[in-house]
Amino acid sequence: MSARALFRTVWLATLLLVPVLAGAAESPSAPTFYRDVLPLLQSHCQECHHEGGPNISGMKAPMSLVDYRDTRPWAKSIRKVVADREMPPWGASWETSHGIANRRALAPDQIDTILRWVDQGAVAGNPDDAPPKKTFDDGSWLIGEPDLVVTMPEPLVVGDDVADWQPYVTFKLTPEQLSEPRWIKVAEYKPNCDIIHHLTATIVPPPDEDGNPREPFFLGGIATGSEPREYPAGFGRLLHPGSEIVLSLHYNKEPGPGTGIENQVTMGIKFYEPDEEVRYELKQTRIGRFFDFEIPPGHGNWKIGGAMEIPQWALLTSFSPHMHYRGKDMKYTAFYPDGTSEVLIDVDRYDFEWQIAYILEEPRLMPPGTRIEVEAHMNNSAEREREFPEIDSSRPVGWGLLSTDEMMHGFITWSPIDEDEARNWGGQSR
Ligand code: HEC
Known part of the structure; x- marks a missing residue:
């Protein structure tokens, strides 16, 4: 979501909730659609649930929840998904979602309003109570019009016999595409086919003037339910001319005659304006376990942990559990050098289909020696197998690339800063 869209959402939410809460306090009668529920659908659901809504890396809402006629037939399902916290898609606990810029969660009292509305007859109420209709701008890019659009120069042939294939495709930015370094604000990918299961992009910059290598970095990708998100203001990644783009692609389809395709992925990038100040270069680091874990068969709550010590002053900007x-579930806790500790985020309802990055409203200052611990639990039980028949809960499972294997990566993005800057950091510190 763009900063503008986010602002609009937050603004609408604030503006619309005030009369709702006031109304609820005044009248003990059943919640109504127009007065109590529609404002919540506008602030928490319609962004996806409207005609022509977004396709978020393969996830597209199946119905519109814009007016009473659309919504009423879904009342029972809405009750279920809201009570189970399946919708809106958001894995972090309400308590640890404060301070997260892209928060989608409903507050406990908002959940309660929706449940009471369904339980008390899902009535329409008075249309005059309705807030103004919300409008959406559905461009072909979720990020808005990109500054740079790059398509794989050669089509990749995915043969008829392919069932599961993970090729790499590498190409270089041409001088026409980029002639000077620019700070990246956000990137988005278009698969241009429906058999890409996921995709990640790594940018490999050319060496600097003295021939020293520059560090490659990840630049997002496509994973079910993941959304392109702008870096916080002042934070970015520098794209150098002549950089190599390495796409790691994962195709998955039924093999058979006529199922093959030729595919070219497109990436769109938005840059900071040249006069905008970008002070902090972001890094992504994986905290967690690689290769060396095994979840026993049938175990419903297997704990896996990992940790990292931050070597220098740093600003932490986001968490992406994978x-x-x-x-x-996955919980990130910071243990500070002064002996205190704090839960940074508790993703207590992780959902594989929604790969969400939790982005801090205000980057957090971390002193050198801060230890971030990540603790996750895995469910390899028959119950989980009923939910996801792809898995086999009668076998132990370890790290692997296939979705039926496991991973335990608690990604963070952060930016090292020098001590003077840390001392002058005006934003939130612990
Ligand atoms: C970020 C996008 C997004 C938001 C926000 C969102 N949904 Fe959804 N919703 C989806 C998608 C995609 C699906 C279909 C896939 C799935 O079930 O996960 C879905 C499915 C559903 C379903 C199940 C439909 C079925 O076929 O059974 C219901 C009910 C629902 N959403 C209600 C809501 C409500 C109520 C809200 C707000 C409180 C909401 N959603 C917010 C994207 C969203």
Whole structure:
């Protein structure tokens, strides 16, 4: 979501909730659609649930929840998904979602309003109570019009016999595409086919003037339910002319005659304006376990942990938990050098289909020696297998690339800063 869209959402939410809460306090009668529920659908659901809504890396809402006629038939399902916290898609606990810029969660009292509305007859109420209709701008890019659009120069042939294939495609930015370094604000990918299961992009910059290598970095990708998100203001990644783009692609389809395709992925990038100040270069680091874990067969709550010590002053900007079908929850805790500790985020309802990055409203200052611990639980039980028949809960499972294998990666993005800057950091510190 763009900063403008986010602002609009937050603004609408604030503006619309005030009369709702006031109304609820005045009248003990059943919640109505127009007065109590529609404002919540506008602030928490319609962004996806409207005609022509977004396709978020393969996830497209199946119905519109814009007016009473659209919504009423879904009342029972809405009750279920809201009570189970399946919708809106958001894995972090309400308590640890404060301070997260892209928060989608409903507050406990908002959940309660929706449940009471359904339980008390899902009535329409008075249309005059309705807030103004919300409008959406559905461009072909979720990020808005990109500054740079690059398509794989050669089509990749995915043969008829391919069922599961993970090729790499590498190409270089041409001088026409980029002639001077620019700070990246956000990137988005278009698969241009429906058999890409996921995709990640790595940018490999050319060496600097003295021939020293520059560090490659990840630049997002496509993973079910993941959304392109702008870096916080002042933070970015520098794209150098002549950089190599390495796409790691994962195709998955039924093999058979006529199922092959030729595919060219497109990436769109938005840059900071040249006069905008970007002070902090972001890094992504994986905290967690690689290769060396095994979840026993049938175990419903297997704990896996990992940790990292931050070597220098740093600003922390986001968390991206990544597990596969068996992932249940992941909690990040900071242990500070002064002996205190704090839960940074508790993703207590992880959902593999929604790969969400939790982005801090205000980057957090971390002193050198801060230890970040990540603790996750995995469910390799028959119950999980009923939910995801792809997995086999009668076998132990370890790290692997396939979704039926497991991963336990607690990604963070952060930016090292020098001590003077840390001392002068005006934003939130612990
Ligand atoms: C970020 C996009 C997004 C938001 C926000 C969102 N949804 Fe959804 N919703 C989806 C998608 C995609 C699906 C279909 C896939 C799935 O079930 O996960 C879905 C499915 C559903 C379903 C199940 C439909 C079925 O076929 O059974 C219901 C009910 C629902 N959403 C209600 C809501 C409500 C109520 C809200 C707000 C409180 C909401 N959603 C917010 C994207 C969203």
